[in-house]
Amino acid sequence: MSGAVREVNESLAREFGLTAEEYGRVLSIMGRTPSLTELGVFSVMWSEHCSYKSSRKWLRTLPTTAPWVIHGPGENAGVVDIGQGLAAIFKMESHNHPSFIEPYQGAATGVGGILRDVFTMGARPVANLNALRFGHPLSPRTREIVDGVVRGIGGYGNCVGVPTVGGEVNFHPAYDGNPLVNAMTVGVARQDRIFLSAAAGIGNPVVYVGSKTGRDGIHGATMSSAEFDEHALSKRPTVQVGDPFVEKLLIEACLELMATDAIVAIQDMGAAGLTSSSVEMAGKGGVGIDLDLDAVPQREPGMTAYEMMLSESQERMLMVLKPERTDVARAIFEKWELDFAIIGTLTDTGHIVVRHKGQVEADIPLDPLADQAPVYDRPRAELTAPQPLGEIYDPIGLEESLLRLVGTPDLASRAWIWNQYDSTVGGQTVKRPGGADAAIVRVEDTQLGLALTTDCTPRYCYASPARGGAQAVAEAWRNITATGAQPLAVTDNLNFGNPEKPEIMAQFVAAIEGMGEACRALDFPVVSGNVSLYNETKQPDGNAIAILPTPAIGGLGVLEDVSRSVGLAMPQSGTLLLIGETKGHLGQSIWLREVLGRETGEAPEVDLAAEKRNGDFVRSQILAGNVAACHDVADGGILIAVAEMVMAGSSGCRLDVPESGMRPEAYWFGEDQARYLLAVEGDGAACAEAAGKAGVPVRVLASIGGDSLVLPSGATLSVARLRTENEAFFPKLMARQ
């Protein structure tokens, strides 16, 4: 075996991340000691990342179907019917660990990877979003990570020319050593031009396109051994560098090829590159595959089979073509100045056979590789209840609380971030970041609009994973609804700690249960997603601390007539109505954290029937043309939501005093769910009456006008004052050295 100076045995297998039991399974499948390359293939295919061994059992419980779902989980991305013969194709994926090691490249290649998952199915990518969680603003590396991640996402997305239209950001010390970078891409394709990854046609050529293969990111986790092959491996970089220019060419070339009938199957090379793409394509198609690594375009001399099979070089795709169409394909890729190589053929052997320099470096039966992949039902602990809420008192009053909250890291203006993302390229962005609860992108040459959002409130998920999971789904649904769009489906990115710890596994399962319940109640199925486990930070004492459970939800909705969508900017006049019931829930609220310095209490209750009723009412009012602006009430409660509308619209309002006997801080900053603010013309009586008929709680909250937010006390906060507080955080954070 070339390159292999290490003997393959159980100890090497463990270094590669396999357990003794899993290695035993490899031996019984192979009937012999595997070669190094074979061991590499097993270890990546059976890694948590590729096999979902800890999560699979639970992912299966999520609802994944609806009449409008064309392809659910199992393909590169989810596909839903948006009408007019068109489909939206979307998915979210994490690049957490790489973004901690090298924030710019980690985030950039995360964007590149998720784009490929979407255009590999035949869609032109039309929007990117990103869900980010950073450590405490004052923690040592936070500033550098924020800077690199934001530059990386912009650097890649701006260059490929896909607008970045939305996302979310949280700061919490639990992410100090493990930031989360979850990137989502949405594309649009014709329903009759969707490409899948199942290989077919014995004898058909297997074709490699895109960039050359280098030693990028090989087996990062398992490769601590420089003694492996002294000269070739000594300087092994594990960080992948993205090339968005090549990605742009790859998008154009693939879409051009997809307009012909040359492609039988296509798959991006993502994690575990050539290995996972070839194994998955062949496995799904029930065929064998022969690969000739000598034909693989290589960036560096002297690469071994092992290295080529495990390289995670970016901007590469694998395709099965109709043999008589390979010349058409070659011409297209040459036009776009990309590598194009026939590197194998489909066989009837049911094996993957890898040849290099005249030797067979791997020969593995595909069925057992897939069927005997480990699946674990990991033990779960009893979930612990959150700390009791404790005594509530208000030391500073509404006005001071409001000013403090609008400037707090989790609520401060994100303009510093989105001003580095090209949000208008493509000319279809109807609502840019900050313009509405969900970004709105028109589908080119139609009146259709897509409403896009990402949501998760990790502090709720930590207090109560089930409620948190449900809340994340409900908030995504609400954000889409608040624009007037019909929510269709979600993608998810389940970020958790080490699943081998029973308390983490318990969080994971409970969060999925909550998500599933909300998805079912709201008719909002999961069509794609990603799981990222082992997100923990080693402490100096050797213990590892897990991130907050963070099941990020990416939601997609559709508007038949995009011109009916509304944003959240306060109009110049009219009445502000509050929809939904206010109970004053302060547990886990931002007010509690920022004013009393506590993260205590239960997460807010998620009443899915109320969500549906209130949301359906709001959407019908928007579509009827009765609503000038709409904003959901989320982090920070009513008063923050009002302030956000005021700042976005540069138009003030005078708040009515609530009739409830509630404590003012509970009323104004409580985080009860299923609520919206609607700006309507005149006195709002017609809308209020309609709400009453629909059984939806409603009250007049404010009269709109002026250039200040007037509090019930009569205290007046000008738009300018609010903005100053709201916009200070990011520039100040980033100016610090």
Next chain:
Amino acid sequence: MKLRVTVSLREGVLDPQGKAIGHALHSLGFSEVGNVRVSKVIELDVSGPDRAKAEQRGREMAEALLANLVIEDYSVEVSE
């Protein structure tokens, strides 16, 4: 004194810039061009008496700010 810190990508790390420049030079007819790598040179005027000390400080600057050691190497020269 002048410090000259050269920062280049580590061997094996993809250099999209170099690749694109090589490509462009070929299409301009510079067919003799093979591999192309792009690096950055940061020239700093520094005050202080002693070369060895300046070089040491240059290394500290590189490690602290100028180079991204995850993907880049650096070298320091002192002149004048």
Next chain:
Amino acid sequence: MKLRVTVSLREGVLDPQGKAIGHALHSLGFSEVGNVRVSKVIELDVSGPDRAKAEQRGREMAEALLANLVIEDYSVEVSE
């Protein structure tokens, strides 16, 4: 043979990157740092027999593509 083409902003053209680096170094405590300039170095492997010719070609590449003479100067070195 190796060509090394160094491209730097002309004297008089403001170098925002250099300025920012100088500023950052100061706040990291490198108070001895004065003026900072950032240049690009393009290293090219070239085939061909003769140094003088290589250097000549290097100049041609710089003039044609590698440097924008409106704002940049360049220099060419040959090694090996």
Next chain:
Amino acid sequence: MKAGIVVFPGTNRERDMAIALRSVTGVAPVMLWHRETSLPDLDLIVLPGGFSYGDYLRCGAMAAHSPLMREVRDFASAGGHILGVCNGFQILTETGILPGALLRNAGLRFLSQDCHLRVEQADSPFTRHWKKGDVFRAPLAHGDGNYVADVATLDRLEGDGRIAFRYAGSGGVVDAGDAILNPNGSQRAIAGILSENGRVCGMMPHPEDLVDPLMGGVDGRPLFEGLMEALVR
């Protein structure tokens, strides 16, 4: 008006430009691949925004050497009309069709935001639908839009009335030293310039992304309406 849009590898705002031209003129422009060696009969060539060749060496540097750019240069010399936006402006300066150069933004970050432009010269095919001093809004999206030229060139541009647009406040105030009013640090707050004959215009912001009320306004339309009127035949 027959318009053609040049597409380089890495161009990404060609569709935006095509939509804008079509929506104003009613005619879809032709797309021109950078490797072509001849031009069809055209009234207007547009070099759109994007990242030609990744902008890896300098923005627009590699695109400036594309085969079709030779034709574009001849087209300019023959008095043809050319609009270069963003990357297109960078390409025009790299080829020397327009003077000066575009450096990294002064703040060293990519900027994507709306800006306001003050019309400095209304007597050109690109600006005739405005009056001198008019202010309009346009999205900008670039990392290298910091316009520089030597003082003699700047003075000449100014003296000859070849500064088309300057960055300004919404009320029309221009202050080149103010990082908010002049977001990328351009000398004399220059956002767009004209060639000597007034028939080539390069600008950094994107009027083509603001031609539809649905996208937030129609501030960019006058540029295209003026062009259509000037180039009708």
